[in-house]
Amino acid sequence: MDFELSARAQDYRGRVRDFIRSELAPIEDAYLREVAERAHDADWRRWTVSPAMAEAKRKARAAGLWNLFLPDPVLGAGLSHVEYATLAEEMGRNALAPEAFNCNAPDTGNMEVLWKYGTPAQQARWLKPLLDAEIRSCFCMTEPEVASSDATNMRATAVVEGDQIVLNGRKWWSTGIGHPQCAFTIFMALTDPAAPRHRQHSMVLVPLDTPGVAIQRMLPVFGEYDPPYGHGEVSFDDVRVPLENFIVGPGRGFEIAQGRLGPGRIHHCMRAIGGAERALELLVRRGLERVAFGKPIIELGGNRERVADLRMAIDQARLLTLYAAWKIDAVGAHAALAEISAIKVVAPNVMQQVVDAAIQIHGAAGVSYETPLAMLYGHARTLRLADGPDEVHRHLIARTELARYAAPRPARH
Numbered sequence: 378m379d380f381e382l383s384a385r386a387q388d389y390r391g392r393v394r395d396f397i398r399s400e401l402a403p404i405e406d407a408y409l410r411e412v413a414e415r416a417h418d419a420d421w422r423r424w425t426v427s428p429a430m431a432e433a434k435r436k437a438r439a440a441g442l443w444n445l446f447l448p449d450p451v452l453g454a455g456l457s458h459v460e461y462a463t464l465a466e467e468m469g470r471n472a473l474a475p476e477a478f479n480c481n482a483p484d485t486g487n488m489e490v491l492w493k494y495g496t497p498a499q500q501a502r503w504l505k506p507l508l509d510a511e512i513r514s515c516f517c518m519t520e521p522e523v524a525s526s527d528a529t530n531m532r533a534t535a536v537v538e539g540d541q542i543v544l545n546g547r548k549w550w551s552t553g554i555g556h557p558q559c560a561f562t563i564f565m566a567l568t569d570p571a572a573p574r575h576r577q578h579s580m581v582l583v584p585l586d587t588p589g590v591a592i593q594r595m596l597p598v599f600g601e602y603d604p605p606y607g608h609g610e611v612s613f614d615d616v617r618v619p620l621e622n623f624i625v626g627p628g629r630g631f632e633i634a635q636g637r638l639g640p641g642r643i644h645h646c647m648r649a650i651g652g653a654e655r656a657l658e659l660l661v662r663r664g665l666e667r668v669a670f671g672k673p674i675i676e677l678g679g680n681r682e683r684v685a686d687l688r689m690a691i692d693q694a695r696l697l698t699l700y701a702a703w704k705i706d707a708v709g710a711h712a713a714l715a716e717i718s719a720i721k722v723v724a725p726n727v728m729q730q731v732v733d734a735a736i737q738i739h740g741a742a743g744v745s746y747e748t749p750l751a752m753l754y755g756h757a758r759t760l761r762l763a764d765g766p767d768e769v770h771r772h773l774i775a776r777t778e779l780a781r782y783a784a785p786r787p788a789r790h
Contacts, residue, residue: 593609714777
């Protein structure tokens, strides 16, 4: 097991850190105020891209800090999962950073799918403009009528009729679907209910301007709509796309999902650790600067011990996430499922714990727009649901652990 970074990865990390410090940190407060002013506008048709974000992306690309998540050495940075994980942590410390470097979900997951599984034609039509940030995308998997924590519950369908795929169903919590540049979605649906359980579903590329695709509404998270990205509910009524819009082919949806979600969870969790580090820094600075009852408040109410506990928790979460990243690099995502599930439980919970403590020491300011803490808390809490809730991941970990104690089956002769 080796978490040592190559000289190239160390260079990237230093440049990312410097870019965030010099270009993004100075404009973050103004950007967050702009976001806050638009947070309650539910009409995605009015949403626009922030000029500050557009300029940050232009500068990042000019600096060669672009598509850093992609392991391809030509299209991306060619970094291992362990190496990119350290960059994702840096990005988690700033609200603009993931998108500024074109490393924002759900585009990163969709780009990885197209890079790994897409045909040359699919890559030319969808991957290249995503890599160039000319368009954005979303992912349609969760459904309102069923418990989507069990993905085999899906009711949406993708049925072959002649030379077309006919799509029907309703999806929601499709992140990014409200973005004015969102051009297509990857739609996961049931194709063959008679097939084996994990060969029933398919993934299909669907341009959002296809007849029958209709965004119904944006869904608020803690009362805010997160423009210009949004989390939307969308209907698919007899939507027809050509057969070549299948990714890999019918019945390969779960295979693709595992390849998509493993690396993506590394990204999410390391950004969460970066967010936790930012929150801990704010907590300590506030505790040292503010005085109550004649003492800095860091000296009151068990705050010193709380800082120690939070530092240990962050460092433990980081090491666990780096271990999962190393295992993906060494043996692949499928062989690292338990480790990936472990970090998906641990990292968001640690971030939530740290941010909550930071909010408490800030008092009422902590739940306002005066600090980034309310935003960070929302990210941490929702991340415990995104890409599978805590309970599903705990179930997988327990199943893996208990399997070690199962009696071996007798050999067949």
